[in-house]
Amino acid sequence: MSDENSSKYWDTAELERAGAINTGPVQAPDLANELHPLLVREKWTNVKDHDFNLLLPSLRLASNLIAAGTDYLAQFLPSEDLHDQLSAKKENRTEICIDFRRKSLGDDDLKKTRKELEEIAEDIEWRLNKTLADNGALGMTRHVKEGFYAQEPWPTLEKDTISTYDDDARQQGCQRRPLLVGIMHQYLDAIKSYPPDSESRLRAVFHAAVTITHEVGHVVWCQDFRDQDYGQMGEEPFVKDYAQAELGFCFEAFLFSGFRVRTAKVSAGVPLHFESAAIWDPYLTTDVTGRTDRPLYRTQFAIPISYMKQVLTQNFWDHLESQTDGAFSARAVAALRPSTNSSASVPVATARARNWTVPFQGRKPEWERRYKDRGKFPDAAIKTIPNTEIEKVKEELRPHFKPYRKGENPFGEDDDEDFEDLGEYGFNLSAYQYLDDGAVKMDYISEDTNVNPSSKVTRAEVKYSPPDTVNTASSKVTDEDDDRPAKRQKLLNGGQSIDDYLKSTSVERLTGRVTHEIARDFCIGKHIEPGPFPTDEALQRSKLSADDKVDRALIERIRSYHFRNAEELWVNDPLALVKIKQQRLASFEHWDSKDVKDLCIIQGLPKFGEDQRLRDRARRWLRMDLADAKSILKKDFLSEPLPPDVTSDYDTWSFAEFATFFRTHNLPQWGDNATLRLRVQRFRDEQYIGGLLDRTILEIGLDDNGNPIDRVDDHGIEHYAFDVAVERTTVQALKGYLFELTKIPADQDIKIYFGADRQNTLGPDDAPLSSLSVSGAKIDWTSLEMTTEALKVPTPEPESPLIPVFVPRAGLPRSGTDDGGSGNGGSASSSAGRNRSSTGHCDNCVCPPKNTDPPAPPTAPKVEPPLKREYDLQHGNIEPTFRERMKSISQQGSALDKVIIAGGGIDPLRPHLKNVIANSTSEMLDTFQDIEELQEEKENRIDQLAENPGMPNLKPLVDTDGIPKDSPDNMARVVRRLSHVGPQGDGFSGVL
Known part of the structure; x- marks a missing residue:
């Protein structure tokens, strides 16, 4: 590849030889001209007098540049003439382009232009804005000057808002739209911070003047109420043969013979780097962009320090004579022309910037299109870019990428002159061109502390053919007329x-x-x-x-x-x-x-x-x-x-509460906490609307012609594409991401297949994706397939109620009437004995006959509901009922009585002590400690039983109902029946 067909970065030594950097102390500007009416003191409403004086060199240079651009501005002013021409073009459906009429301009035309500029100045306000740079803007022209939308930080403007303020302005007698224009406060900060004789301060003064002039290029268009009549919100017309419709850059290109002013080095988040060289960046015209062999690169030139010093001297402008002369604009533009002669005595420093980029959401390079562009975009040239160059661009773009700011700015404000170029990087800030669904959340951390999984992303693509029970995704972009x-x-x-x-x-x-x-x-x-x-x-x-x-x-x-x-x-x-x-x-x-x-x-x-x-x-x-x-x-x-x-x-639900919800509603339980919450919400949304959610996919991107990319192919298969860090992402995270992305119903389970003919499924859920393979070979992540099916959990059969059965104590004689039988004790005993050998009946109880089928396979032990509730109450997993609250209060009161009464009131052999008050604090503390120990032991046993169901040799719970352990069984039963204390605290139940 020849040098002309490859990028070239700025070289420090070359910049020094060209006098663009490190030239030593510089002379301070000595401009003394009057300010243009657009820029006089009273227009800068939030600038103090001292700060305004610091800005004067920039304002004076900008005033001279405005005068030098009179021939250009005369194409826009008077406004009536311009809009008469554009209205005719609109009716004839021809391209909205402002033709250049230099030869037909006379002194009277230029006088009308200057006069209308003075009239525009009456309704304009300038400000230094401290927040513009945070959004990457050097300057901004606003359609609304007053009220809420003029408060800093400047809120986003909508078309309806502008129309409302326009109507108010017309009712107040305004002939044109009042405008608010701002430049970033960092210009003043730089002028204050750098020494007066430094190159950095000189660059700050020069860049500020160019930005102010740039905004005037927008002012002459935006000041007319009719600027919104020719296209979408914020669109501007083409000018002359410039390829892109951006009026600020068009004005710069007119003044500087086809170049705009940029900077050679940009850091992320820093709109201008005043310590780096200022550069001339060619503003492309249709004779370049309209070619079928459109060049992949453009040459940039460094601006020498001597050039900036010269235009900031009064002597330079005095030699151009009167600014009211009809030929002044032509003389000034010729004097401002950049030197690009490589054979000059002082060589120029150059770089080659790309006219193409690699969009972050895509894998293939494409032509750089930041604003409305009327050039051609041949694929043949793009295909000649070597992969090494493409990979280099990807590495460069990543730290600075701004996802979706667009130069044509559809938000009713001009924030175009931002740091979109980032020097040699050349970003594409156009609308999304490829299907891109973001990236999957990483959730895997290696147990091996010596292993650091890589976060490098891999492109993944999933095909999904929805079953009949799931409606197909739509490809419409929006339901509203919203641009x-x-x-x-x-x-x-x-x-x-x-x-x-x-x-x-x-x-x-x-x-x-x-x-x-x-x-x-x-x-x-x-x-x-x-x-x-x-x-x-x-x-x-x-x-x-x-x-x-x-x-x-x-x-x-x-x-x-x-x-x-x-x-x-x-x-x-x-x-x-x-x-x-x-x-x-x-x-x-x-x-x-x-x-x-x-x-x-x-x-x-x-x-x-x-x-x-x-x-x-x-x-x-x-x-x-x-x-x-x-x-x-x-x-x-x-x-x-x-x-x-x-x-x-559910924002604070525990895992057990999620499990209860899914079990109650017969839904399959899968996913991490975020997915569980999402599935709960989706289930509730489905209940609320009485059906499935609309699976209209909004964020699908646009193709080169502005049409939505179809996510669904001709066979009804939906396509999803995203990035995933396979070493730090589990199958569970991928499934949860696809659940949200595809908007499937809450009762669906997801299976992801890879390999030919769906031979393999991704799993298990907790495995990192990097650990999966097909016969030792790596998985092709761009050919995954997903299926979904409703997995309704069957409703369990209700348990049969427990029937109270009398169980006699061992060794006592059994009468024939104990169980309400026939009265023949011997017959009953004999029958029981026979059944024991055949059907497994016991001797000491009356059981329903058992069938002779083979025994069912053992099932996993489960925690009984009463014990489970005690466990959940103890750990705060559920809220107690009113009855449970009252029982707790009663128990606390009973405990207090025991502390006060001598001996704790629990000695059955000395009942007379129940009416005697304890007479020492030590006795009370001992009783209180005993009660605490009993309660602690009970809680420990509940934990043990609930967390280890079916574990053998677990001692029974400590009886805390006040019944002595050594009392006869019949006494315990009588007391329980009288007090109605059961396992659930609500009457007696279970086996007596």
């Missing part, structure tokens, strides 16, 4: 009602849909603390887990954001506010300590004390807030019933 990418809708999902909204932000919904990457990107965009980000690729792409403490805290932070948003949306609905505050109070128990402290600070509560004290303080405030909302609902809306308080329910 947002499906991936972004996961965390921006609002419902028609408060119930729908809260359900869409439930823990189950977030853990079922949101990966760590999506959550982090959402949090950064909404200025929520994202918490620690896992370094493993599989963990980054895996979904959030409610079982993980860190993940759960992040989930609740995201939910808290939605609760705040819901309070804004339903501010006039008291019933909705009560429901929101109930949900927030229920979620509080999973908040992180920092979030608890933040709540105390926000609400003006004391922030001192230990964690538990802060939690109690915050919890009291949330309860008070909920009580206030309820009181308003009661007072002003008497007809509205109070909604029931939210309970945690």
Whole structure:
């Protein structure tokens, strides 16, 4: 492969020779020109005078660049002329492109352009924004200037919101849309922090001026109310022969003869690296992108320090003469032209950046398309890229990848000039092109501490042919006319009602849909603390887990954001506010300590004390807030019933409680805790709607033409594709992931097959996937097949009731009337004797005749229900009934009486002591210790019997009903009958 057909990174020595870095102290800018009306002092509403003075060099250079771009801006202004032309193109269904009219422009046209720019300046506001850089933006032009959507951090704008504010502006007499424009605060921070004679400060001044000018390229389009009439939300028209529809970059390309300004080095999360060289990046035109042999690489050029110093001097602009001259724009553009002559006395430094990338969700390279692009995308050139180059790109992209930010920005705001290029990396931020279902959660840890399982992911693909009892998945993208990418809708999902909204932000919904990457990107965009980000690729792409403490805290932070948003949306609905505050109070128990402290600070509560004290303080405030909302609902809306308080329910269930639920509802029990919770919720959802859930799959991606990729093939087989770390993932985790992904009914069990003709099944459930193989050969993870079937657990037959039978004491004579028989004792005894030899009857009881069938195979011993209940009550697994509570209180009172009475009141030979009060504390303590020891022994025996059913030689439970062990049996029976104390504490039952 020739040098022109491969990438080339920036070389430090070459940059030094070209004078782009390490040139020594630089001269401070000395620009003294007047500011353009768009950029004067009063337009910068949140900037202090001292900070504004620091920004003056950038503002003066930007003012000169705006004047130099008058010929370009005249293509947009006056607006009436432009939209008359575009409306005609729209009616004729031709491409919405702004034609360049330089030759037809006269002095009068340029005067009209300058005049309209001054009018636009009347309704524009500039700000320094501290949160733009967190979202990867250098600058942003907003369609809404006032109110809630102008508060920092700037909330996401929707088309309906813009229309509402536009209507308000028209009613107030505005002829054009008022705009809010921001640049990142990091420009000012850099200017303050770097020395005045440093290269880094010079670059910061230069980059800030270019970003301001870039935003003016959007302002001249967005200021007209009609900018939304020509395409989807946020789409901009094409200009001249530029291949991509991004007006800010088009303006840069006009000023700098086809180049835009970038930076040579970018770190993840840092939009600009001021210590790295500034570079010229070619903005491609249709004569390049329209070729069938479209080049795979483009050449970038370093910007010398001398160039930036020169354009920041007043002398440079004075030589260009009057800015009101009709030829000024042409002279300025010629003077600003970058030097790209490799044979010049001072050589230029170059790099070659890729015009292609490897999307994170795919395995094959594709053309880089960040904005609406009218070029050609030939596959032939892509196929010539060697695998070594593809693998190199994958390694480079991984640490910096931003999953689904798109340059055309369908959210009604221009945040295009971000760090999407990341220097030489060239990311693809377009919509998803391939079927991608994320990554499976890792759940396997090796018992061998010397073994460190790899988290390297492997691509897995599963085919699933649903049975007749399961409806087939659909391939529609959305039920609503919503042009947002499906991936972004996961965390921006609002419902028609408060119930729908809260359900869409439930823990189950977030853990079922949101990966760590999506959550982090959402949090950064909404200025929520994202918490620690896992370094493993599989963990980054895996979904959030409610079982993980860190993940759960992040989930609740995201939910808290939605609760705040819901309070804004339903501010006039008291019933909705009560429901929101109930949900927030229920979620509080999973908040992180920092979030608890933040709540105390926000609400003006004391922030001192230990964690538990802060939690109690915050919890009291949330309860008070909920009580206030309820009181308003009661007072002003008497007809509205109070909604029931939210309970945690299965969120805190033990494994035994899950087992009870599945057994009660005849469902197969499988899966880890997260899957069990999901299956419980799905079962309840199915009960609520009276049928199976809709298996419409929303997040399926789009093809090159914007059409949804079909998950179901012509044979009705559904296809799923995801990543899995086979060494750190068990079969159980994979099955749980597929259960959520395929949305199958709650009563289904999953089997996964591999190998030819389904010869093998993945298993056992607790085995890591890496331990499985086919005859010693590795498994092809891209050819798995899944089947499901309903496994209803048969309802067990009810046990026959125990019939009380008299059992005489050994050695006593037996009368013929003891058992209510015929009265012939001898006959009964003889019959029993005969039966003993044939059917196994015993001598000392009356049993129903047994059949002569062979004995059934032995069954596993089970714990009797009364003992099981005692065990669960003892360990807090279940809630006691009212009768059980009263019995416990009675026993505690009886124990207190025994402590007070002399001798504990339990000596049957000295009954007179029952009325004598103990006269020493030592005697009382001894009695109390005896009672505790008896209770402890009883609890230990219950544990032993319940946890080891069928174990021989277990001593009977200590009798604690107050009946002496040495008393006659008949006395014990009489006492039990009179007191109605049975094994279940409710009357007598069982064998006497």
